[in-house]
Amino acid sequence: MVEGVVTSGDKARRAVPGTVLTGLIGVDIQSSRSPEMHMREAAAQGIALHYELFDLAGEDHATADLTATLDAVQRAGFAGVNITHPFKQQVMALLDRLSDEARAIGAVNTVVFGAEGRVGYNTDSSGFAEGFERQLAGAAIDRVVQIGAGGAGAATAMAMVNLGCRELVIIDPQGDRADDLVSRLPGTIARVGRDLAAELASASGLINATPIGMEGYPGAPIDTALLRPDLWVADVVYFPLETELLRAARAIGCRTAHGGDMAVFQAARAFDLFTGHRADRERMAANF
Structure with a gap:
């Protein structure tokens, strides 16, 4: 746990300076391998990164829950978050821009916070x-x-x-x-x-x-x-x-x-977007 960050639907607090904060918003995601994949690759590159799970299991899965969580992580200084079931379509209405691929696919699994606001991608x-x-x-x-x-x-x-x-x-x-x-x-x-x-x-x-x-x-x-x-x-x-x-x-x-x-390489592309550093695909695949 990175100091100043809380999990699972609570509001995310301020990011620790120098640490890239990312995470996953979804339902029933406690068995996700995403935290390990992202943090292990970051460590191999000497990048301070923390990957947090925001599991909305038990909620009614309304757009309001997703909106509140997305607002909280953006305010906290997250670089971005991954999105999974059941929010890949719902999140599109909450974004400022979509990549061409995400628009064509009709689903977003990666949101990056930056100068252009909330930008949605599909790395699947x-x-x-x-x-x-x-x-x-x-x-x-x-x-x-x-x-x-x-x-x-x-x-x-x-x-x-x-x-x-x-x-x-x-x-x-x-x-x-x-x-x-x-x-x-x-x-x-x-x-x-x-x-x-x-x-x-x-x-x-x-x-x-x-x-x-x-x-x-x-x-x-x-x-x-x-x-x-x-x-x-x-x-x-x-x-x-x-x-x-x-x-x-x-x-x-x-x-x-x-x-x-597919699981590894979608994570690798999301890592590229979150950090600005290219993930080592073969290393991530070997560690999966």
């Missing part, structure tokens, strides 16, 4: 892209099927657009979410899919952008019998690193990418 998308290139370098992205069109799905879809995917098929049980996401993506490469088996039959790769597979949400998001050895499979879930989907894919010879790198 670049985090997924960095992790994809690290684990699946050279993989074909001609035609990709993505399951899930929520906040994570919006970030991964934008990442695939930026990586040069030629056709992105988005499938979501809530069809209107898929329609909305496709309408917000630049260009014309994305479309909504309805028949998973038919879409996968000619796909280069599969992205799971749902929570299915993480602790508390066991199982696989698809019938794993639909997998083929020449299909790569990427998952946003990182707890556990090997989900049931990835385990089944690896067993038949698919190239796979776990969600750990």
Whole structure:
């Protein structure tokens, strides 16, 4: 604990001179690895940094709670904060400016306080892209099927657009979410899919952008019998690193990418924004 800072919904007090204060606002975030990732990288660079959790669990999750917490950390001199579930969309209305990527994705996971006021970014998308290139370098992205069109799905879809995917098929049980996401993506490469088996039959790769597979949400998001050895499979879930989907894919010879790198690299980009110093990606990944 840095002197002068209190946690979990209380008002943050004045920052300690010379210390970069950052944190995470969300609900049920006590198991987050963000504090360790940020503070360990800062220590390696000789930067005094403290990362605080502001867990609004038990609150009614109204915008007023988020507003009060955001106001408090800004007054306290925080460099910025990360934002997670369920506030990634709510926070957008409380900001002065959005990065182009955050606006296109429709969600913010990083807020920086500075001369331009409150600026919102989405580092999930670049985090997924960095992790994809690290684990699946050279993989074909001609035609990709993505399951899930929520906040994570919006970030991964934008990442695939930026990586040069030629056709992105988005499938979501809530069809209107898929329609909305496709309408917000630049260009014309994305479309909504309805028949998973038919879409996968000619796909280069599969992205799971749902929570299915993480602790508390066991199982696989698809019938794993639909997998083929020449299909790569990427998952946003990182707890556990090997989900049931990835385990089944690896067993038949698919190239796979776990969600750990996305978690690391989104944090690394946020670190860059908070501190003005570039995080060592490989060091952060090795320490994850």
